[in-house]
Amino acid sequence: VLEPSSDAECLARSLREPTAFELIFDRHFDAVHRYLQRRAGLDLADELAAETFALAFARRASCRARESVLPWLYGIATNLLHRHRRAERRQLRAYSRSGVDRWSTPEDEAATRVDGSLLDARLAGALAAMRPRERDALLLYALADLSYVEIAEALDVPVGTVRTWLHRARLTAQRELAGAEADISLLATQELI
Amino acid sequence: MDELDLFRHFRRGVAAPSADTRRRASGRLLSVIEEASGREQRDRSRFGGRPRRIVALAAVAVVVVGATSAFATVRELFFVEAKPFARGKLTRTVDGVRFSLTVPKTQIRWENGPHEIGGRGRTHSLFISKSTVGGQAAEAVVFWAGFEGGGLATPCAKVLGSAIGGSSADLAAAVARAPGTKLVNGPRRVTIGGRAATHVVLSVREDLGCEPGYFFSWRPRNVCAGACWLSESSVGNTIRVWIFDVGGTRLFIDAETRKHHAGTGEAVPRRVHREVEQEITKIIESIRFG
Numbered sequence: 001v002l003e004p005s006s007d008a009e010c011l012a013r014s015l016r017e018p019t020a021f022e023l024i025f026d027r028h029f030d031a032v033h034r035y036l037q038r039r040a041g042l043d044l045a046d047e048l049a050a051e052t053f054a055l056a057f058a059r060r061a062s063c064r065a066r067e068s069v070l071p072w073l074y075g076i077a078t079n080l081l082h083r084h085r086r087a088e089r090r091q092l093r094a095y096s097r098s099g100v101d102r103w104s105t106p107e108d109e110a111a112t113r114v115d116g117s118l119l120d121a122r123l124a125g126a127l128a129a130m131r132p133r134e135r136d137a138l139l140l141y142a143l144a145d146l147s148y149v150e151i152a153e154a155l156d157v158p159v160g161t162v163r164t165w166l167h168r169a170r171l172t173a174q175r176e177l178a179g180a181e182a183d184i185s186l187l188a189t190q191e192l193i
Numbered sequence: 194m195d196e197l198d199l200f201r202h203f204r205r206g207v208a209a210p211s212a213d214t215r216r217r218a219s220g221r222l223l224s225v226i227e228e229a230s231g232r233e234q235r236d237r238s239r240f241g242g243r244p245r246r247i248v249a250l251a252a253v254a255v256v257v258v259g260a261t262s263a264f265a266t267v268r269e270l271f272f273v274e275a276k277p278f279a280r281g282k283l284t285r286t287v288d289g290v291r292f293s294l295t296v297p298k299t300q301i302r303w304e305n306g307p308h309e310i311g312g313r314g315r316t317h318s319l320f321i322s323k324s325t326v327g328g329q330a331a332e333a334v335v336f337w338a339g340f341e342g343g344g345l346a347t348p349c350a351k352v353l354g355s356a357i358g359g360s361s362a363d364l365a366a367a368v369a370r371a372p373g374t375k376l377v378n379g380p381r382r383v384t385i386g387g388r389a390a391t392h393v394v395l396s397v398r399e400d401l402g403c404e405p406g407y408f409f410s411w412r413p414r415n416v417c418a419g420a421c422w423l424s425e426s427s428v429g430n431t432i433r434v435w436i437f438d439v440g441g442t443r444l445f446i447d448a449e450t451r452k453h454h455a456g457t458g459e460a461v462p463r464r465v466h467r468e469v470e471q472e473i474t475k476i477i478e479s480i481r482f483g
Contacts, residue, residue, distance in 0.1 A: 169197065
């Protein structure tokens with residue numbers, strides 16, 4: 001049996017042969033889990049990533065993706081995160097104040113936990129200051145690497161709305177990160193190296 | 194560097210999911226797939242292999258609740274895929290309560306949600322919904338809630354607590370006092386499908402963190418149970434509840450409409466909102482038991 005080449009084909013086949021959906025899981029579980037872990041920590045990521053795929057399977061008939069279903073999966077994961085948005089915000093604030101990320105684990109790269117912690121804490125403060133949907137749009141852009149169109153697809157909103165949210169997110173980031181130029185310069189230098 | 198691009202570095206060093214995490218998630222998905230595959234085969238044998246029509250839009254949720262004890266026990270439940278669209282006459286049995294309802298044919302269609310299957314293959318919940326603005330947020334919702342084995346229909350367990358008596362009247366009175374809401378109508382006695390029910394209408398006035406929905410029931414570990422809802426009960430939503438006592442089992446019906454999209458704030462056009470409310474009324478009035 002030929003393996004479906006695109007996600008859309010795979011999804012279409014899964015409507016006839018439900019087991020075809022396993023390929024979607026194999027392709028995208030790590031990416032969805034990583035996104036969730038960066039937003040909500042390991043424990044919740046484990047739970048919500050599994051839930052994302054179970055829910056995606058149940059709703060696969062309504063997926064309108066023409067190629068990759070990853071934006072759609074990110075959208076489901078993001079909506080599931082909404083139940084925990086208060087916890088996320090609390091954690092971001094605490095991280096911002098203390099500089100200690102309680103959600104990092106021993107398995108995470110030590111370099112990020114140490115070198116990146118100062119800037120990370122500033123970013124956490126900026127994220128905490130944003131409205132939930134602005135934060136969602138920003139993190140789908142920055143963590144999930146989605147385009148504006150894909151974010152719109154993921155959140156099921158017009159592209160113009162995504163532009164507005166990201167514009168507001170940018171303004172909030174500018175305001176909240178003012179004074180963090182030194183950290184940002186350091187990061188920029190590291191990037192060049 | 195653009196401010197937004199800075200966030201690409203946020204927690205960038207997180208570890209990849211462990212093999213155990215992957216295995217557990219895969220196992221859960223497989224159980225859902227196997228359940229769906231089994232049902233597909235049964236459907237095919239029943240309908241002679243006729244292909245199902247696939248379209249896209251909404252969902253209904255049903256959960257059944259027992260009548261006696263305080264809280265539903267945590268148990269393993271499985272999501273089961275439903276046919277995508279709810280249209281015409283549907284017959285359902287939820288924790289032993291058999292009933293039918295008729296979903297009107299409308300331009301924006303009502304969609305079946307996944308329903309919950311527990312031990313011994315009993316259906317504990319199901320929901321239907323439609324999205325008038327946007328998609329996953331499902332602005333207009335109808336769901337049925339109940340809890341097997343003597344659990345409590347808990348309108349947001351965080352705020353109502355457990356001290357509610359076992360009768361439908363007790364539950365209706367508790368719903369009518371739900372914190373964060375304003376009582377718009379009831380509790381009053383109505384008759385639907387030849388059975389007496391108690392009807393309450395509420396408006397959500399304060400966000401008390403009842404997520405994902407105000408009348409979200411219980412949530413066993415790792416399972417999206419009860420009314421597994423992606424959306425929230427936002428301030429301004431209208432919640433209409435009907436509570437039946439059917440042979441000692443409380444059947445809890447919750448229809449929720451919103452005037453704004455939960456995520457974007459986009460307004461649901463007034464005409465559309467009114468039409469959705471009329472459709473809900475028709476659905477509820479079409480319920481027949483047995």
